[in-house]
Structure formats: C-alpha cells, structure tokens
Amino acid sequence: MPDHPSYDVVVIGGGHAGAEAARVAARGGRRVALVTMQREAIGRMSCNPAIGGLAKGHLVKEIDALGGLMAEATDAAGIQFKVLNRSKGPAVQGPRAQCDRDLYAAAVQRLLAAEPLVAVIESIVSRVDFSAGAVTGVALADGSRIEARAVIVTTGTFLRALMHSGETKTVGGRFGEASAEGLSDSLRVAGLSLGRLKTGTPPRILATSVEYSRMEVAPGDAVPRPFSILTDRIELRQVSCWTTYTGAEAHDVIRRNLHRSPMFSGQIKATGPRYCPSIEDKVVRFADKERHLVFVEPEGLEHPWLYLNGVSTSLPPDVQDAVVRSMPGFENAEIARYGYAVEYDFVNPQQLEPSLQARGVEGLFLAGQINGTSGYEEAAAQGLLAGINALQFLRGAEPLVLGRERAYAGVMIDDLVTLGTEEPYRMFTSRAEYRLLLGCDSVYERLTMLARSLGIVDDERLRRVEARLERTAAARLQLEESELTPDRETLAWLEPLGLSITGPTTISRLVARPEFEIDSFFSHCASSGRFSGVAAAFDGLSSEEKEGVVNHARYAGYIEKQEREARSVRDDETLRIPAEFRFERPGLSAEVVEKLRRVQPASLGQAARIPGVTPAAVAVLRMSLRYEQRSANGPGRGAANLP
Amino acid sequence: MSGGPGNDTIVAPATAPGRSAIAVVRIDGADAVSIVEALAKREFEPRRATHTVLGDGDASIDDAVVVVYRAPSSYTGNDLVEISLHGSAYLVGQLLGAVRRRGARLADPGEFTERAVLNGKLDLVQAESIVDLVDARTGLQARLSLRNLTGELSRAGESMRASLLDMISRLEAALDFADEGYEFIGHDEAETALETLLKEVRGTAATWARGHAIQTGLTAVILGLPNAGKSTLLNFLCGTERAIVTPLPGTTRDLLRETVDLGGLPVTFVDTAGLRETGDAIEEIGVGRARDAAAGADLILYLIDATRGMTDDDRMEIARLRDPIVIFTKGDLAPGGEDAISVLSGSGLERLLGRLDEEVRARFAMAEEAPTVVNERQRAAFEACAEALEAALASVGGGAGEEIIVVDLRRAANALGSLTGAISTDDVLREIFGRFCIGK
Structure with a gap:
C-alpha cells in the first residue's frame, strides 16, 4: 500500500474526544488525519441520547468557551433542554439537552467537514510507531503508514472490546461495529500498562409499541437555553420525555436470573461504573427499594426508538423482555435492540502527564474513555485538551494545564493523572473544591481569553464573548454602584417587595438576600421610574446572562473566600518537583514512595492530593524541596529565611 | 564521601555561649564521623561516651567526651556527633574552626531539627514542641511541650478534621444525588454536629489562655x-x-x-x-x-x-x-x-x-489532660477554624444551600490541616523554624 502524505497530528477514533481533538488541532493550523473505522460513525452517541447534566453541563460550557464543538453540535441536535437540580443553588445546577442522535452525529460531521485541515481516513490503526521515546506515526490495517509527530488515541470502548448479552459474547466496541485489537500492544510497547473496565447500555424500545398515557410526562424547560455562545436560539421542535419505573415484578425476575448476568456469573471481571449502575446492580445494592425510576427518552424527532435511561443491563434477551414488559406503559413493548455490556482496555491515567501526554513518550496523547472515564462530556473535554496540548507540543510551547480553580476540565484531568481510577470516572460538582468559582455563567471569563492566546478561538466566538463580558460587567457595576438609603420614601418603596434596609445598601447587597426576587424588582423599578440605569443595563441581557449577574452577587462573599483559599494553595501548585527529584528518602515510608513514583507528581500540590500521601509526608516533601532549592543557591540561607 | 542536600556536614555549638562547666558542639552529616576521627586520631564505637583528646594537627584543642550516633539512629537521622568540652568560648571557637576547615559549614538556625523532620524523625508539631521545650521555664511548661512532642495536639486536630470531612462528604452527596430520593444529612443533624464541633474547637483554642500563661x-x-x-x-x-x-x-x-x-x-x-x-x-x-x-x-x-x-x-x-x-x-x-x-x-x-x-x-488552669495549645500559630489555626465553623452555622441557620455551607466547612478543615503542615505552607515552616536559634 502506498503511504499517506504526512500529517502533523493523527487522531485515532472519531468519537466525542477524537472530534474535539481533531478540530482544535486543525484550528491551531496543523494538518490532522482523523482515522476512524467508519466515517458515518463520527460523533455517534453510543449510549444515551443526551448531552450535559450535573457537572457534565459545566464541562460542555467550558468546551464552548475554549472553542470546542460539543455545545454547537448539541444546540443543532437538541430536542429537549432542561436545567437539572433547580431546587439547589445555581452553582450546582446543570444544563442538559436531549438530542436527536442522528442530527447530533450529522452536526459533528458537518463541523469537522468545515475544517479544511482535517482529513478523515477510514481504517483501523494497527500500530503506533516510536523511535527514541517519541512518536513517529501510525500503521494502518492495510499496511500503509501515516507519519506524524503527534498521535492522539481516543479509542473509547473499542480497545480489545467484548460485548456481553447474557451468556453471548461478541467481539466489538459498539453494536454492529468492530474492535481494535492491535493497538493495545502498541500502548504496551510504549510502556503503558492496561486494565479492563466495563460499561453498559439499556435496551431500545420500538416507540410505536408503547402506551404513553400510562406514563408521567417529563417536559423540558419552557424556553430552551442554548449551550453555545454561537447559538442565538434553538430551532428544532422540542419534545417531551416520560417516566416510568421498575417494580416488584421486574425485581423478582432480575433476582431469579442474576446467575445469567455476566456481571454476576463472573463472565465479566472488569469494574463497572458505580454512578451509572446496571439495573441488576441496583436491585442487588438497593434491595429494599421498591421502585427504580426509569426515564423514557426519544432517540430523535423521527427516530423509531426510545431509550430507557436507568435500565442498563447485560441480562439475556428473555429476561430483558420480562423486565421491560413489567413497567407501566411497556406491557406490549417490543425491544428493538437489547441492552448489552462492553468490556474494554483502558490505560490507568496515572501514567499520563497533566498535559494528557503519556509519560516518557513524546507526542503520544490519550483522551476519553481509554483514560478510564465515562460519559461524552468527560471524553470531549479531554479530547479538546489533548488536542490543544498536541498543538503546544508541536509548537514547542508549554502545555495548557488548567488549574483546579480554573475549570472542571482541570479538576477532572488532575484527578485522573493524580488519583488514577479503578472504575469509570464521572464528573461531579463535588470533585471541584472551588465550585463557586466554576459556575456555568463564568466560563467565558475563565477560559476564552486563555484559549484566544493559543490561537484556537474563531473570530465570531471571540466577538460574542467580548460583547457578553462587556454587557454583564456593566450590569454588575450598576448593581454595585446603585445605593439605597433608609429614608422614609425608600423604605416605603421597598415595602411591596418584602424588603427593608437599616443602613445604606447597594442593590448588589440586596440581590444577595434570599428574599430578593429579580423580576418583581425590575417591574417595580419600571412602574416607579427608579433605578432606570440598572434596569437599562439588565434590559440588554439574555435570561442566562441575567441569572449569571444575579448569581455572582449572591455568591460574592463566598466567591471571595474561595479565591482566598485558592490563592493560599497556589504556592504549592507552583512548587515544582524536578524530574530528577528522588522520592526515596528516609523521611518517607516505602508505601508513600511507591505512590509518589507511580504518579510522578509535577508539583507539591499534586503530590499532596495523592491518596495515601500523608500530611507528614507532604511536610517532608515541602521541606526537602525548599531545602534543596536553598542548597542549590548555596548554604547559609536558614529555614527561617524561607522564600 | 560528601553528602547531598540534607546530608552535607554542618556544625554548631548546642549550648549557650559564655562561660560554663561544659559546652556541647554538634556535627551532623556525611563527614561528621570522619571529621571527629581525624581530630581525635582514633575511631569511636557508636553510642558510647568516649573520653579523648581532640587536636587540630599538632596543636591540641581540649580534653573532650565524644558520642557518635550512626544514621538513622540519631536525633537528625544522619550521622551525628556530640562533643562535650570545657565551657570556654575560646575552646569552642577553636573546635568549630577545626571542624569547618575539614569541610563542615556552620549550621543554620533550626537546621538540626529541620533535618530530623526531613528524615521522618519528627513531625512539624513535634519540631515546634522542641523549641517550646527548650524554652520551658517551669515543670508544667516542660510537661505540656513534651505532650505535644508525642503528637497529642496533632492527633486532636486530625480527629476534628476527620469529622469535618465526613460532614462535607455527606453534604456533597446531597448535591450530587439530589434527585435520587436519599437523605444524606438532615438540617438538624448538621446543625447539632456543627455546634458540637465548634464547641470542641473553641475549647481547644481556649486552652491557649493556659498554654500562653504557661509559656509566657x-x-x-x-x-x-x-x-x-x-x-x-x-x-x-x-x-x-x-x-x-x-x-x-x-x-x-x-x-x-x-x-x-x-x-x-x-x-x-x-x-x-x-x-x-x-x-x-x-x-x-x-x-x-x-x-x-x-x-x-x-x-x-x-x-x-x-x-x-x-x-x-x-x-x-x-x-x-x-x-x-x-x-x-x-x-x-x-x-x-x-x-x-x-x-x-x-x-x-x-x-x-x-x-x-x-x-x-x-x-x-484547665483539665491538664486536654490537648493544649501552646503557641500563637496553633491558636491561630483553631481560631480560624472556629471562625469558619461559625460562618457555616450561620449559613445552616439561614437556610443556605449545601454548596455555600461547604465553602466554610472546607475553610475550617483547611485551618486544622495547617496545624500538622498538611496544608499551606511555607508560612508554617517559617513560623516554626523562625523561632529556632543555631544549634537546635
């Protein structure tokens, strides 16, 4: 086979991670070959037809702020938008969109097709080639080679993939698709050790076989809110979802047939996701729960199937039939595709640097499910960062490592490379210790200018971001500068709003009160003609922007506290551990040394987060690093004169 | 042989300057033993007080008692030599000069103890207690410092921190799994637990009155x-x-x-x-x-x-x-x-x-058995923790969301973490070792 022209970057896999990696590398001016088994599978949603959710929605917004494509594709394919966790504080609410799965894949393919520097090659990568600790390119199944200095592996569940449905085993990473068999060996050659993980998917139901009147309707938000700053409004027709449940009958069937589930029979040895358990898992672990909620989600506007969110299973087909038909509304349901579990190879991410480059192999980046994560959003965010860092590597520039106080994506990658993972990793807001600094409404402030300095933000996005930041800053300023004094007239004016003040109070302060209600405040302003400046500044804002400004005022005091905390530990993040630093030292136990050597932390802050690295060990590391810095600067600078 | 960082050879008098019956000079590091052997022109059995004459070339310095400690069984964890000689500033100066000419350097303040921490012989609070112990002027002062040297206060702080982290994880679960119908921690339960903890933290901070009185x-x-x-x-x-x-x-x-x-x-x-x-x-x-x-x-x-x-x-x-x-x-x-x-x-x-x-x-006086705060740094940690807990309690009382309560709880946990050096800090090191003088 003739070899291919050489590229700067090869992306292996066209899933959510691969698509982001390919686009951002191309946006950075590099020639990208995206190698995928099937061109039309690019951007395919393997599992649930939805993007976003708690913490995951944050990732999607961050991707948008960094110039990624997931938010754009979601807006083009979303058929039901809903902000989750509305009963909780704004920082922990998560936007989510039900998508038409065909439209979603089409949108991703369209966005990639618009990038002249991305070439899609339909093939299987059989080998990654290395020379002297650096990537030189890849070999394809037909024997041809692609030369490239950077290779991004985003193979999802396809490495040595095995599907289980009851006792039946089929080789493949997704229904009807193949498995990548050779690549695992290449990763081993690169010095990486691999483990096995498992994930699962629920049965799909023929939509015409279901009795909707027997289920609860679960509508979306009245006004769908787009994910991307590039989207003005959602154009697609919006639809409803439904809810039903599994009850005693289903649970009995499952219990009786547990021995036929590959998870319980021992046929699958890999670890599954604790946070997205199979229905058989739930029945066993929550034995006293009489019902488990099931979300019934359309797979698309015209799609003939429904997705049963909450009934992921690898039980044999006859058991799935019985379980499904026991649910209200599904008495006569026909399963269009049975649920199955997939077992696949993954790379313990502790073997990666915070740039997502494999430690010790220049130019080899890994992103997505291969790193032990679960979920489209987690994969996409890693793909984007891996793509950015491949760019930085080719430019000879410092990698982009987002701090934990900067982005959920930064939290996730730090968690992965520091803690590793033994089960599929899912994003949660609780993983972010500086959660209030990481609201959905601050993504553009936090990330877009950073991305711009790397040359990966398109002009239109930048223009919109700048305009948005200007608008919201003006509104914030108005809130902070408009003051009320407790004279009789003002008190009387406040009374119908259920508000009162005892001293001079800015509107910003007023907003922070739990009893403050923004809409009635502004209609009161309009009818009385007061604070027209504030009202005018708010008039130009979208509902999302308004909420952002209000949330900022509400959290202001706490945001300040978190910023102080973040600053106080930043020293530790900037205290670098040199590559030649020896962890074997008398002050550290063998157990701690082993953990440090496995992760090779880049900074003291990262070292401190490794489980099992004790406070005393951190103190020894800190002092050793300072001591050696001092010694390097010559003796005579006492401990008392620390920097 | 010569030592790398943390094991190069340092020397300092360990006793106060001026006239005294004896003065003690310490040498620590890779060459400590070979230097004293060169000065004594003989070898020493470890951990045996040996009477010998020390000289510098042909000139003799003093009759001295030498004790050699071999790594890791020494105060610092390195090879360490303690030389007792007659308490004359002149003789001490002669000895220091002779040792330094053989490659040792004068130790920085606190450097012996710093090495003990680096080698895992002491943790930070223990190191801090060493200064307190040396400064002790009454029996009670000494007893208290000794108790902290055994890690009593660190353990108390760690256990309070552990209960904070437990509460944080339950509040977090309430956010992550809000829709799943489990209650992870009730409002009243959180309030009671926080009040109990605050009382404990305040109580410990208040031992400062005694600790401070004991110190000063x-x-x-x-x-x-x-x-x-x-x-x-x-x-x-x-x-x-x-x-x-x-x-x-x-x-x-x-x-x-x-x-x-x-x-x-x-x-x-x-x-x-x-x-x-x-x-x-x-x-x-x-x-x-x-x-x-x-x-x-x-x-x-x-x-x-x-x-x-x-x-x-x-x-x-x-x-x-x-x-x-x-x-x-x-x-x-x-x-x-x-x-x-x-x-x-x-x-x-x-x-x-x-x-x-x-x-x-x-x-x-408070119960002498309770862990006692004996210095300003420890007091500040407990005070900061108490302040953050109060803020958290106010949030709980005001019906604030979990995400807000957790902000203050994390601050409270971090404040306790700073006690043992787990969190933040060059400041902690500076405060601890800034109190040392040379030779400790």
Missing part, C-alpha cells in the same frame, strides 16, 4: 495605699531584698518585677508606688505607672494596712479594679488581725501562698 507566665501586680507593705511582700515572695523597704510612705517610685514559680506557672510580681494624690512629680509618674500596670495585669493583689483598716480611699481604689485579691498586712501589729498576714512574724504567709496558688490554678 502571668503578671501579678501588687497595689495599695502608701506603706501598705507592698515592697515587703515582694521581697518575701521572691526571697531576696529586692525592694527597698522604709517606714517612709512613697519609697517605691518605679515598678519592680520579680518572677517566681506559682502553681506551675512563672508568675511575675510587680511592686508599685503607693496610690495617693501627691505633689511630687516623680512619685506622680510612679502612681500612673502603677495604675497602668494594674490595667494589663493577670492578677491584682490589693494590700491594706490592717492597723489602719479599710479606708474610704481603699474602697474607692478597689471599686476601680478587676477582681482584686484583697490582703490585710501587718497582722503582728493589728489587734485581732488573725486574717491578716505578717511577713515579720511569718503568720498567714503559708495560707496566702496556698490562696495565690489556688487563684492561679482556678483562673488559668
């Missing part, structure tokens, strides 16, 4: 009208003729201080000018100083001449004072003065000392 001692000011016997009492308490005593009112003009051990605490008694209106400019300044001293005192002893009894002036003065201990003096001269003391006859003195001892214990 108390000030007891002796007040009274002229000629009430203040200077006589001071002289009795300190066992010397510290103050000039005359029958003339107004003899004492300035403040006189003497420190004695009372109830395990160093108590500094301050003799003052008698309180009266006076035309004498110098005496007037003295009276002003007496009143200022009383304002800043931990204890006030108010003396009344029993032969005169309590006067209106006494009543007026007493009314202005905070919790004074009123003592009648000159019991030997006053008829029926059995409650009064007399330094001259010795009557009532035993009882007075007992009473003062009790007062000190009552006012500054």
Whole structure:
C-alpha cells in the first residue's frame, strides 16, 4: 500500500474526544488525519441520547468557551433542554439537552467537514510507531503508514472490546461495529500498562409499541437555553420525555436470573461504573427499594426508538423482555435492540502527564474513555485538551494545564493523572473544591481569553464573548454602584417587595438576600421610574446572562473566600518537583514512595492530593524541596529565611 | 564521601555561649564521623561516651567526651556527633574552626531539627514542641511541650478534621444525588454536629489562655495605699531584698518585677508606688505607672494596712479594679488581725501562698489532660477554624444551600490541616523554624 502524505497530528477514533481533538488541532493550523473505522460513525452517541447534566453541563460550557464543538453540535441536535437540580443553588445546577442522535452525529460531521485541515481516513490503526521515546506515526490495517509527530488515541470502548448479552459474547466496541485489537500492544510497547473496565447500555424500545398515557410526562424547560455562545436560539421542535419505573415484578425476575448476568456469573471481571449502575446492580445494592425510576427518552424527532435511561443491563434477551414488559406503559413493548455490556482496555491515567501526554513518550496523547472515564462530556473535554496540548507540543510551547480553580476540565484531568481510577470516572460538582468559582455563567471569563492566546478561538466566538463580558460587567457595576438609603420614601418603596434596609445598601447587597426576587424588582423599578440605569443595563441581557449577574452577587462573599483559599494553595501548585527529584528518602515510608513514583507528581500540590500521601509526608516533601532549592543557591540561607 | 542536600556536614555549638562547666558542639552529616576521627586520631564505637583528646594537627584543642550516633539512629537521622568540652568560648571557637576547615559549614538556625523532620524523625508539631521545650521555664511548661512532642495536639486536630470531612462528604452527596430520593444529612443533624464541633474547637483554642500563661507566665501586680507593705511582700515572695523597704510612705517610685514559680506557672510580681494624690512629680509618674500596670495585669493583689483598716480611699481604689485579691498586712501589729498576714512574724504567709496558688490554678488552669495549645500559630489555626465553623452555622441557620455551607466547612478543615503542615505552607515552616536559634 502506498503511504499517506504526512500529517502533523493523527487522531485515532472519531468519537466525542477524537472530534474535539481533531478540530482544535486543525484550528491551531496543523494538518490532522482523523482515522476512524467508519466515517458515518463520527460523533455517534453510543449510549444515551443526551448531552450535559450535573457537572457534565459545566464541562460542555467550558468546551464552548475554549472553542470546542460539543455545545454547537448539541444546540443543532437538541430536542429537549432542561436545567437539572433547580431546587439547589445555581452553582450546582446543570444544563442538559436531549438530542436527536442522528442530527447530533450529522452536526459533528458537518463541523469537522468545515475544517479544511482535517482529513478523515477510514481504517483501523494497527500500530503506533516510536523511535527514541517519541512518536513517529501510525500503521494502518492495510499496511500503509501515516507519519506524524503527534498521535492522539481516543479509542473509547473499542480497545480489545467484548460485548456481553447474557451468556453471548461478541467481539466489538459498539453494536454492529468492530474492535481494535492491535493497538493495545502498541500502548504496551510504549510502556503503558492496561486494565479492563466495563460499561453498559439499556435496551431500545420500538416507540410505536408503547402506551404513553400510562406514563408521567417529563417536559423540558419552557424556553430552551442554548449551550453555545454561537447559538442565538434553538430551532428544532422540542419534545417531551416520560417516566416510568421498575417494580416488584421486574425485581423478582432480575433476582431469579442474576446467575445469567455476566456481571454476576463472573463472565465479566472488569469494574463497572458505580454512578451509572446496571439495573441488576441496583436491585442487588438497593434491595429494599421498591421502585427504580426509569426515564423514557426519544432517540430523535423521527427516530423509531426510545431509550430507557436507568435500565442498563447485560441480562439475556428473555429476561430483558420480562423486565421491560413489567413497567407501566411497556406491557406490549417490543425491544428493538437489547441492552448489552462492553468490556474494554483502558490505560490507568496515572501514567499520563497533566498535559494528557503519556509519560516518557513524546507526542503520544490519550483522551476519553481509554483514560478510564465515562460519559461524552468527560471524553470531549479531554479530547479538546489533548488536542490543544498536541498543538503546544508541536509548537514547542508549554502545555495548557488548567488549574483546579480554573475549570472542571482541570479538576477532572488532575484527578485522573493524580488519583488514577479503578472504575469509570464521572464528573461531579463535588470533585471541584472551588465550585463557586466554576459556575456555568463564568466560563467565558475563565477560559476564552486563555484559549484566544493559543490561537484556537474563531473570530465570531471571540466577538460574542467580548460583547457578553462587556454587557454583564456593566450590569454588575450598576448593581454595585446603585445605593439605597433608609429614608422614609425608600423604605416605603421597598415595602411591596418584602424588603427593608437599616443602613445604606447597594442593590448588589440586596440581590444577595434570599428574599430578593429579580423580576418583581425590575417591574417595580419600571412602574416607579427608579433605578432606570440598572434596569437599562439588565434590559440588554439574555435570561442566562441575567441569572449569571444575579448569581455572582449572591455568591460574592463566598466567591471571595474561595479565591482566598485558592490563592493560599497556589504556592504549592507552583512548587515544582524536578524530574530528577528522588522520592526515596528516609523521611518517607516505602508505601508513600511507591505512590509518589507511580504518579510522578509535577508539583507539591499534586503530590499532596495523592491518596495515601500523608500530611507528614507532604511536610517532608515541602521541606526537602525548599531545602534543596536553598542548597542549590548555596548554604547559609536558614529555614527561617524561607522564600 | 560528601553528602547531598540534607546530608552535607554542618556544625554548631548546642549550648549557650559564655562561660560554663561544659559546652556541647554538634556535627551532623556525611563527614561528621570522619571529621571527629581525624581530630581525635582514633575511631569511636557508636553510642558510647568516649573520653579523648581532640587536636587540630599538632596543636591540641581540649580534653573532650565524644558520642557518635550512626544514621538513622540519631536525633537528625544522619550521622551525628556530640562533643562535650570545657565551657570556654575560646575552646569552642577553636573546635568549630577545626571542624569547618575539614569541610563542615556552620549550621543554620533550626537546621538540626529541620533535618530530623526531613528524615521522618519528627513531625512539624513535634519540631515546634522542641523549641517550646527548650524554652520551658517551669515543670508544667516542660510537661505540656513534651505532650505535644508525642503528637497529642496533632492527633486532636486530625480527629476534628476527620469529622469535618465526613460532614462535607455527606453534604456533597446531597448535591450530587439530589434527585435520587436519599437523605444524606438532615438540617438538624448538621446543625447539632456543627455546634458540637465548634464547641470542641473553641475549647481547644481556649486552652491557649493556659498554654500562653504557661509559656509566657502571668503578671501579678501588687497595689495599695502608701506603706501598705507592698515592697515587703515582694521581697518575701521572691526571697531576696529586692525592694527597698522604709517606714517612709512613697519609697517605691518605679515598678519592680520579680518572677517566681506559682502553681506551675512563672508568675511575675510587680511592686508599685503607693496610690495617693501627691505633689511630687516623680512619685506622680510612679502612681500612673502603677495604675497602668494594674490595667494589663493577670492578677491584682490589693494590700491594706490592717492597723489602719479599710479606708474610704481603699474602697474607692478597689471599686476601680478587676477582681482584686484583697490582703490585710501587718497582722503582728493589728489587734485581732488573725486574717491578716505578717511577713515579720511569718503568720498567714503559708495560707496566702496556698490562696495565690489556688487563684492561679482556678483562673488559668484547665483539665491538664486536654490537648493544649501552646503557641500563637496553633491558636491561630483553631481560631480560624472556629471562625469558619461559625460562618457555616450561620449559613445552616439561614437556610443556605449545601454548596455555600461547604465553602466554610472546607475553610475550617483547611485551618486544622495547617496545624500538622498538611496544608499551606511555607508560612508554617517559617513560623516554626523562625523561632529556632543555631544549634537546635
């Protein structure tokens, strides 16, 4: 086979991670070959037809702020938008969109097709080639080679993939698709050790076989809110979802047939996701729960199937039939595709640097499910960062490592490379210790200018971001500068709003009160003609922007506290551990040394987060690093004169 | 051989400069043993005090006792040599010079202890206790510092931190799995748990009053009208003729201080000018100083001449004072003065000392078994934790969301983390090692 022209970057896999990696590398001016088994599978949603959710929605917004494509594709394919966790504080609410799965894949393919520097090659990568600790390119199944200095592996569940449905085993990473068999060996050659993980998917139901009147309707938000700053409004027709449940009958069937589930029979040895358990898992672990909620989600506007969110299973087909038909509304349901579990190879991410480059192999980046994560959003965010860092590597520039106080994506990658993972990793807001600094409404402030300095933000996005930041800053300023004094007239004016003040109070302060209600405040302003400046500044804002400004005022005091905390530990993040630093030292136990050597932390802050690295060990590391810095600067600078 | 960072050879006198019976010089690091062997022209068995002559080339320095400790069984964890020689500044200087010429450098302040921490011999709080221990002036000071040296306060802080982290994880679960219908922590449960914890943290922070008193001692000011016997009492308490005593009112003009051990605490008694209106400019300044001293005192002893009894002036003065201990003096001269003391006859003195001892214990003692905060850095950590817990409690009370409560709980946990050095910090190191002097 003739070899291919050489590229700067090869992306292996066209899933959510691969698509982001390919686009951002191309946006950075590099020639990208995206190698995928099937061109039309690019951007395919393997599992649930939805993007976003708690913490995951944050990732999607961050991707948008960094110039990624997931938010754009979601807006083009979303058929039901809903902000989750509305009963909780704004920082922990998560936007989510039900998508038409065909439209979603089409949108991703369209966005990639618009990038002249991305070439899609339909093939299987059989080998990654290395020379002297650096990537030189890849070999394809037909024997041809692609030369490239950077290779991004985003193979999802396809490495040595095995599907289980009851006792039946089929080789493949997704229904009807193949498995990548050779690549695992290449990763081993690169010095990486691999483990096995498992994930699962629920049965799909023929939509015409279901009795909707027997289920609860679960509508979306009245006004769908787009994910991307590039989207003005959602154009697609919006639809409803439904809810039903599994009850005693289903649970009995499952219990009786547990021995036929590959998870319980021992046929699958890999670890599954604790946070997205199979229905058989739930029945066993929550034995006293009489019902488990099931979300019934359309797979698309015209799609003939429904997705049963909450009934992921690898039980044999006859058991799935019985379980499904026991649910209200599904008495006569026909399963269009049975649920199955997939077992696949993954790379313990502790073997990666915070740039997502494999430690010790220049130019080899890994992103997505291969790193032990679960979920489209987690994969996409890693793909984007891996793509950015491949760019930085080719430019000879410092990698982009987002701090934990900067982005959920930064939290996730730090968690992965520091803690590793033994089960599929899912994003949660609780993983972010500086959660209030990481609201959905601050993504553009936090990330877009950073991305711009790397040359990966398109002009239109930048223009919109700048305009948005200007608008919201003006509104914030108005809130902070408009003051009320407790004279009789003002008190009387406040009374119908259920508000009162005892001293001079800015509107910003007023907003922070739990009893403050923004809409009635502004209609009161309009009818009385007061604070027209504030009202005018708010008039130009979208509902999302308004909420952002209000949330900022509400959290202001706490945001300040978190910023102080973040600053106080930043020293530790900037205290670098040199590559030649020896962890074997008398002050550290063998157990701690082993953990440090496995992760090779880049900074003291990262070292401190490794489980099992004790406070005393951190103190020894800190002092050793300072001591050696001092010694390097010559003796005579006492401990008392620390920097 | 020569050591890398943390094991290069350092030397310093471990005893205070000046004349003394013996002086101790410490050498630590890779070449410590070979240097002392070169000076003694012989080898040493580890951990055996060996009498030898040390010399520098042909010139002898001193008769000395040498103890060699081999790594890792030494204070620092390195090879360590302790040399006891005669306590002359000249001889110590000769020895330091000879050791330094053989490649050692003068140690930085706290560097021996720093090495002990680096080698895992001590944790930070223990290192800190070493300074406290060396600074100890009474038995109680020493006992407390020793207890922290065994990690008592660190353990207490860690256990409070663990219960905080547990609560944080339950609040977080309530956010992550809001829709799944499980209750992870109820409002009342959170409130009660926080209140209990706050009490515990505050209690520990409050041991500072005692810890501080133990470290720095108390000030007891002796007040009274002229000629009430203040200077006589001071002289009795300190066992010397510290103050000039005359029958003339107004003899004492300035403040006189003497420190004695009372109830395990160093108590500094301050003799003052008698309180009266006076035309004498110098005496007037003295009276002003007496009143200022009383304002800043931990204890006030108010003396009344029993032969005169309590006067209106006494009543007026007493009314202005905070919790004074009123003592009648000159019991030997006053008829029926059995409650009064007399330094001259010795009557009532035993009882007075007992009473003062009790007062000190009552006012500054807490259960001696409780972990005690003995320095400013530890106090600041517990105070910061208490402040954050209060904020969290206010949020809980105000019905704030979990994500807000957690902000303050994390701050509280971090404050406790700073105690053991788990969190943040060059500042911690600076504060701890900044208190050391050379040779420790």
